Amino acid sequence: MKRRKECIAMLLVGGQGSRLKCLTSNIAKPGLVFGGKYRIVDFCLSNCVNSGIETVGMLTQYKPFLLNAYVGVGSAWDLDSDVGGLHTLPPYVGPKGGTWYKGTANAIYQNMNFIDQFNPENVLILSGDHIYKMDYNLMLREHKEKDADITIAVLDVPMEEASRFGIMSVDQEDRITRFTEKPKNPDSTLASMGIYIFKWEVLRSALIVDEADPKSENDFGKNVIPKLLADKNRLFAHRFQGYWKDVGTIDSYYFANMELLGDNPSLDLYEKKNKIISNSNADGKPPQWIGPHAKIRNSIISNGCNILGTVENSILSPGVYVGEGAVVRDSILFPDVKIERGARVDKTIMGENSVAGEEAVVGIPVEAPKEPNGITIIENNLKIQPGTRVESGTECTL
Amino acid sequence: MIRALGMISTNYRLNRSERLAEYRPISATPFGGRYRLLDFSMSNLVNAGIRTVGVVLPYNMRPLLDHISAGKSWNLDRHSGGLYMLPAVTPALKARVQKFCAKDYLANIEFLTADDAEIVVITDGNHVANVDLASIIATHEKRGCQVTLVYKKGLHTHPLVEAKLVLDETGQVRDIRRTVDEETSGLNNTFADIFIFNRELLVQLLTTTTGLEFKDLLDLVRYNLNKMVVQSYEFTGYMREVFTVSDYHSVSMDLLEPAIKAEIFDGPNKIITKIKDSPPTKYRDHAEVRCAMISNGCRVDGEVDNSIIFRNVNLKRNCCVKNSVLMQSCVVGENCVLENVVLDKGIQVPDNTVLKAQGETPLYIPKGTKI
Numbered sequence: 001m002k003r004r005k006e007c008i009a010m011l012l013v014g015g016q017g018s019r020l021k022c023l024t025s026n027i028a029k030p031g032l033v034f035g036g037k038y039r040i041v042d043f044c045l046s047n048c049v050n051s052g053i054e055t056v057g058m059l060t061q062y063k064p065f066l067l068n069a070y071v072g073v074g075s076a077w078d079l080d081s082d083v084g085g086l087h088t089l090p091p092y093v094g095p096k097g098g099t100w101y102k103g104t105a106n107a108i109y110q111n112m113n114f115i116d117q118f119n120p121e122n123v124l125i126l127s128g129d130h131i132y133k134m135d136y137n138l139m140l141r142e143h144k145e146k147d148a149d150i151t152i153a154v155l156d157v158p159m160e161e162a163s164r165f166g167i168m169s170v171d172q173e174d175r176i177t178r179f180t181e182k183p184k185n186p187d188s189t190l191a192s193m194g195i196y197i198f199k200w201e202v203l204r205s206a207l208i209v210d211e212a213d214p215k216s217e218n219d220f221g222k223n224v225i226p227k228l229l230a231d232k233n234r235l236f237a238h239r240f241q242g243y244w245k246d247v248g249t250i251d252s253y254y255f256a257n258m259e260l261l262g263d264n265p266s267l268d269l270y271e272k273k274n275k276i277i278s279n280s281n282a283d284g285k286p287p288q289w290i291g292p293h294a295k296i297r298n299s300i301i302s303n304g305c306n307i308l309g310t311v312e313n314s315i316l317s318p319g320v321y322v323g324e325g326a327v328v329r330d331s332i333l334f335p336d337v338k339i340e341r342g343a344r345v346d347k348t349i350m351g352e353n354s355v356a357g358e359e360a361v362v363g364i365p366v367e368a369p370k371e372p373n374g375i376t377i378i379e380n381n382l383k384i385q386p387g388t389r390v391e392s393g394t395e396c397t398l
Numbered sequence: 399m400i401r402a403l404g405m406i407s408t409n410y411r412l413n414r415s416e417r418l419a420e421y422r423p424i425s426a427t428p429f430g431g432r433y434r435l436l437d438f439s440m441s442n443l444v445n446a447g448i449r450t451v452g453v454v455l456p457y458n459m460r461p462l463l464d465h466i467s468a469g470k471s472w473n474l475d476r477h478s479g480g481l482y483m484l485p486a487v488t489p490a491l492k493a494r495v496q497k498f499c500a501k502d503y504l505a506n507i508e509f510l511t512a513d514d515a516e517i518v519v520i521t522d523g524n525h526v527a528n529v530d531l532a533s534i535i536a537t538h539e540k541r542g543c544q545v546t547l548v549y550k551k552g553l554h555t556h557p558l559v560e561a562k563l564v565l566d567e568t569g570q571v572r573d574i575r576r577t578v579d580e581e582t583s584g585l586n587n588t589f590a591d592i593f594i595f596n597r598e599l600l601v602q603l604l605t606t607t608t609g610l611e612f613k614d615l616l617d618l619v620r621y622n623l624n625k626m627v628v629q630s631y632e633f634t635g636y637m638r639e640v641f642t643v644s645d646y647h648s649v650s651m652d653l654l655e656p657a658i659k660a661e662i663f664d665g666p667n668k669i670i671t672k673i674k675d676s677p678p679t680k681y682r683d684h685a686e687v688r689c690a691m692i693s694n695g696c697r698v699d700g701e702v703d704n705s706i707i708f709r710n711v712n713l714k715r716n717c718c719v720k721n722s723v724l725m726q727s728c729v730v731g732e733n734c735v736l737e738n739v740v741l742d743k744g745i746q747v748p749d750n751t752v753l754k755a756q757g758e759t760p761l762y763i764p765k766g767t768k769i
Contacts, residue, residue, distance in 0.1 A: 035677075035678070036677075036678035037677070037678050037694070075470075076673075261680075263682070269677040270677055270680075270695070270697075275675060276677075277675045278675070280673055280675070284668035284669070284670050285668075286430070286431070286432070286659075286662075286663035286664075286669070286691075287430070287431035287432055287691045287692055287693040287694070287706075287707075288679065288691070288692050288693075289654075289656075289659055289690075289691050290687045290688065290689065290690045290691075290692060290702075291656075291688070291689065292688050292689050293688070294687060294688060295686075296681045296685055296687050296698075297681060297682075297683060297685060298681060298682060298683055298685075299680075299681045300678045300679070300680050300681075301678055301679050301681065301692075302678040302679070302694060303432070303678075303693065303694050311681075315678075316678075
């Protein structure tokens, strides 16, 4: 007889993140670099293992190659385990054909057999594109104490932002009485964080009902949850307090990174408890090497960097090179970026492996930049030729 | 696919007064910001395609076992082959400096007989070098010799362990002389503590030689120089050996030379170490950093000049660290001045402290010292 799993996680990482423009041209949004040496998916994977969840199904769809290579069998997170472990779940075909994942709920529907093998009591649904630290165990405990069918993690957001989220109204016991996806006139400020714990039998039958409904968009927020609420199931809100960021746009991505600078950022990556783990197994890069004329102020710099020039208010991923006389300010440089001698880079996000050639100037201030905040973005692998001048707010693509 | 076994000797030490290795085997000494000395040999073997490595353990093996664990970082957690921990017969006494005690190898003869690899590479755990063993093995095979000894011209090492090779014009080894026993001043070819053996020959040497008690593998080779073909291979890259605190300090400072750093760390063969999952390093407004190697997880708000800073070190506002090596998790308080210092792991330096030493003899503060 197989032991019953208390809870397994299903992690949705198939989203493109199209509002991040060319930054996600060759990797799904959860694979995007964050805070120097992390990738967005690290947060969910680390939260899972820090909460004692040892079975994770990772549902991929958009540009999965780099993400698959990065996560691998999950060994960086100790998820390379025979009792559960990490499983990559792309869309597949069967005897009667197959389809792409049509929506969040359909993605789970297509993997019901996978979940059944573990015979779990509960299933935790996560989307791998948020930055936060959370102990899912607290939520699971509440879910069980209240004998909830579904528990939804909620965050108290400012009223003016409420219409961007799925908004919930609750009674005194935090039982959900109303759920509206992106309401025009919100009547509550409790926003869904896209983190759900379902009793597996409740979710299983709900998915079958949803799939049979031709009008459904097969989405948790739009279809499955409103239907379960209307059917008088026990839905509860789990109140989360702490750092949680959706980094879906260039602006929110840029500013969430920049908030890590400074003395006491709201997201503490240095605390020993609940450490966020990234996969640094493969790169084998040495410590950072700082040259004789380097100047570094208020920045985050990763291993494998070689700094000969000036770096201020910037975040550098592993393996970045900043040449003699080059100046990098207010920028985010992805892994293996090269800033050659004498180049200047201001308020720019430079994609992996991109190059700013000698004496190139990237992010020249202009009166009316194309992006309102004047953030320049450079696509992965793009080389800005020596001496080129790039105005701020430009999106440079291959 | 290389059909070779790797073995690393770590069961040796110099006099205990060498304080660097008082608490841990010299091979487990933290080095270069995030490594341990053993990582160089481990990585050289693995980078040559060797997937079966035996480590002959010292008596105070805890730090070493902690570091290598199941060998996962080096991809040696294999079902077939992988990492083997080989217990030594006798602990290295403080006067015993034999690196490759033949008895230790005889005790682990099953490691050598259980595999059908043709070649065994044997090395030690306190040399700093990025050695392309694959091409040395290829040369050994091409020459069809039975033993190859790797040497480095002009390498100065501790007189108690130094051995020099006498070569003929074809590069064949004609004699091996130890500095501790004989006159070696005219000889320039220092043995680099890397052997390439034909496996069956090594097994035969170990099992048929009588009275192994105080013999070293190098002695076995020396006694049999007339009976077999022993070739030499000159290693021309950067190589140093670390025994004493001043070796340690000066080899660390070598890493700040761009050419040496590039040779050791930036080539295709990476030096691999245990992963610690530290966050990136954060520089604050008072950071002034020049000529430094700094690892992940640090916080820097002071001056760093010509120094090596290990993981998770906290350098507080306006402190000044020069020509020093600060191992993992040290904290240097505000307005401190450190010059020519080697701080072992976890040393806390209170605010306004001044620690200075003369260049040739760096000040070493052992683990657990309260300042």
